[in-house]
Amino acid sequence: MSSNFTQVENPVLVVEGKQADNERLKAESDYLRGTIKEDLQDRMTGGFTSDNFQLIRTHGMYQQDDRDIRAERQKQKLEPLHNVMLRARLPGGIINPTQWLAIDKFADDYTSYGSIRLTTRQTFQFHGVLKPNIKLMHQTLNSVGLDSIATAGDVNRNVLCTSNPVESTLHQEAYEWATKISEHLLPKTRAYAEIWLDEEKVETTEADEIEPILGSNYLPRKFKTTVVIPPNNDIDVHANDLNFVAISEGGELIGFNVLVGGGLAMTHGDKATYPRCADDFGFIPKEHTLAIAEAVVTTQRDWGNRVNRKNAKTKYTLDRVGADTFKAEVERRAGIEFSESRSYEFTHRGDSFGWVEGIDGKNHLTLFIENGRILDFNDANSGSKALKTGMREIAKIHKGDFRLTANQNLIVAGVSAEDKAIIEQLAREHGLINDGVSNQRKSSMACVAFPTCPLAMAEAERYLPGLVDDVEAILEKNGLKDDSIILRVTGCPNGCGRAMLAEIGLVGKGPGKYNMYLGSDLAGSRVPKLYKENVDEAGVLSEIDALSARWSAERNDGEAFGDFVIRAGIVEQVIVSFRDFHHA
Numbered sequence: 365m366s367s368n369f370t371q372v373e374n375p376v377l378v379v380e381g382k383q384a385d386n387e388r389l390k391a392e393s394d395y396l397r398g399t400i401k402e403d404l405q406d407r408m409t410g411g412f413t414s415d416n417f418q419l420i421r422t423h424g425m426y427q428q429d430d431r432d433i434r435a436e437r438q439k440q441k442l443e444p445l446h447n448v449m450l451r452a453r454l455p456g457g458i459i460n461p462t463q464w465l466a467i468d469k470f471a472d473d474y475t476s477y478g479s480i481r482l483t484t485r486q487t488f489q490f491h492g493v494l495k496p497n498i499k500l501m502h503q504t505l506n507s508v509g510l511d512s513i514a515t516a517g518d519v520n521r522n523v524l525c526t527s528n529p530v531e532s533t534l535h536q537e538a539y540e541w542a543t544k545i546s547e548h549l550l551p552k553t554r555a556y557a558e559i560w561l562d563e564e565k566v567e568t569t570e571a572d573e574i575e576p577i578l579g580s581n582y583l584p585r586k587f588k589t590t591v592v593i594p595p596n597n598d599i600d601v602h603a604n605d606l607n608f609v610a611i612s613e614g615g616e617l618i619g620f621n622v623l624v625g626g627g628l629a630m631t632h633g634d635k636a637t638y639p640r641c642a643d644d645f646g647f648i649p650k651e652h653t654l655a656i657a658e659a660v661v662t663t664q665r666d667w668g669n670r671v672n673r674k675n676a677k678t679k680y681t682l683d684r685v686g687a688d689t690f691k692a693e694v695e696r697r698a699g700i701e702f703s704e705s706r707s708y709e710f711t712h713r714g715d716s717f718g719w720v721e722g723i724d725g726k727n728h729l730t731l732f733i734e735n736g737r738i739l740d741f742n743d744a745n746s747g748s749k750a751l752k753t754g755m756r757e758i759a760k761i762h763k764g765d766f767r768l769t770a771n772q773n774l775i776v777a778g779v780s781a782e783d784k785a786i787i788e789q790l791a792r793e794h795g796l797i798n799d800g801v802s803n804q805r806k807s808s809m810a811c812v813a814f815p816t817c818p819l820a821m822a823e824a825e826r827y828l829p830g831l832v833d834d835v836e837a838i839l840e841k842n843g844l845k846d847d848s849i850i851l852r853v854t855g856c857p858n859g860c861g862r863a864m865l866a867e868i869g870l871v872g873k874g875p876g877k878y879n880m881y882l883g884s885d886l887a888g889s890r891v892p893k894l895y896k897e898n899v900d901e902a903g904v905l906s907e908i909d910a911l912s913a914r915w916s917a918e919r920n921d922g923e924a925f926g927d928f929v930i931r932a933g934i935v936e937q938v939i940v941s942f943r944d945f946h947h948a
């Protein structure tokens with residue numbers, strides 16, 4: 365197995381040179397405190413100043429402004445309308461009805477978009493919270509047992525877990541591991557509690573080891589962890605730094621295969637950046653989970669590139685030092701050896717909608733939420749839907765919990781037989797169940813992009829619904845009405861909508877322009893390959909028309925679109941070395 369790994373002779377374990385400025389700001393931050401507290405009092409600006417602008421990320425917030433009105437405000441000589449986006453920490457995406465009702469009310473009362481956004485990393489975001497309301501937001505979350513610690517910045521972020529309500533005993537245990545990993549790897553600093561929850565500062569001395577795992581400079585870059593239950597790869601292991609693949613025997617969890625070094629982000633035109641699949645290090649019994657998680661994180665902490673942030677993620681560390689060297693170091697630190705990987709298979713990544721009965725006899729209803737946007741709306745094109753009200757009405761009577769999926773959908777989980785009818789009725793009445801949603805729409809996904817994301821180069825969330833209308837018509841014309849293609853759009857190459865694991869991935873290049881990638885598979889084990897650059901919206905449609913017509917006419921029995929484009933030689937397959945991603 366290990367002979368398949370990248371081999372590197374005389375590896376450079378630590379990259380020397382002038383450290384990135386983020387290293388200075390973490391070091392000087394007094395364990396993520398900075399001067400955020402003082403800044404909060406400053407009402408001359410709606411934003412955060414100097415280092416605090418970055419430091420608030422480690423507390424789960426990004427400073428943003430509405431890009432649709434930026435130019436207008438500039439004309440009026442006003443500063444951009446600063447606000448924050450908050451991302452909660454929700455290991456495994458599980459939230460209970462009391463918590464739901466609290467976030468629903470906060471979204472109504474204090475966010476400028478009035479929505480709850482379910483994200484591709486199984487949590488929710490509030491968009492558009494103004495500075496005077498930020499503390500209240502954290503205190504509201506805290507009052508119902510939630511927080512947003514370490515959901516952004518150079519730390520281990522929200523830990524994902526497959527949303528699998530069917531095998532519920534296994535899911536329960538996998539979910540518990542996701543929570544334990546999340547807690548084990550959290551920053552230990554009390555900065556969050558002091559700043560947002562007004563807890564008193566406890567004096568620490570030099571000798572106190574405040575961050576035994578993350579270190580005083582935290583990690584070189586963001587770090588993402590998952591627990592996944594085959595055959596569903598809904599969380600997309602290859603988009604994450606560290607993955608625990610659940611291995612069960614007779615329905616009992618016995619341990620995990622550990623996959624390290626996945627990641628999707630790249631920069632247009634910079635060939636030193638590339639998406640990379642994770643390597644399988646081997647199997648560990650479940651009791652070693654936390655020790656291995658810690659060893660992977662500390663190895664990346666010590667060997668990750670702190671000079672160049674564009675090459676700082678675990679995927680680049682693995683390629684620089686060699687996966688064998690990285691793995692041996694993890695074994696040394698944990699005092700545990702990986703054994704041969706156990707066999708498992710991923711077959712799909714999508715959610716199954718509608719009701720299923722779990723092995724515990726409880727019922728689970730998966731709802732399709734377009735773009736993960738929970739909002740009441742009324743517009744000329746899509747009619748009116750009261751999704752947010754519907755969820756609130758369900759939360760008022762629901763006795764189980766809710767599970768956010770990594771595909772931006774939502775499961776009403778643990779419904780007793782008696783409550784099934786009323787929950788379904790509420791969901792239908794408020795547009796949360798729509799039997800007419802096509803397979804294509806269910807297989808499509810987009811990141812947020814405009815108007816809130818400062819990095820967006822092209823539309824994504826707002827572009828997707830109309831794009832899917834057109835793709836549906838094309839598929840129908842080509843005799844593919846019930847077929848679907850995994851279609852994902854991101855507003856820039858950072859990859860938040862996981863386009864680099866799609867059968868058709870559209871990656872924003874500029875306003876109305878996308879780079880088109882083709883060829884991932886249903887299991888998500890392959891990175892797609894660049895097919896056309898700078899395609900406009902009309903071009904996207906004509907390409908999809910031509911490609912799907914060929915797929916319809918030439919495919920083998922049951923052949924998926926991504927497999928077809930490779931077999932037909934439309935794009936080459938990227939497999940072995942991801943350094944060759946740009947060239948192969």
Ligand code: HEM
Pocket residue numbers: 426428449482483484485486489603627628629810811812813816817818819858859860861862
């Ligand atoms: C250098 C790489 C990246 C940067 C700088 C970045 C930055 C951002 C920013 C600024 C947002 C906020 C957008 C908004 O809500 O207005 C965002 C959202 C998000 N990002 Fe990233 N991101 C990166 C890569 C990724 C990757 C590879 C993933 C997952 C595979 C990811 C997952 C998410 C998720 C789940 C959201 C929330 C919104 C959504 O569901 O689309 N990010 N990111």
Ligand code: SF4
Pocket residue numbers: 811812813814817818819820821824854855856857858859860861
């Ligand atoms: S992919 Fe780019 S545009 Fe989309 S949310 Fe992420 S950073 Fe923003």
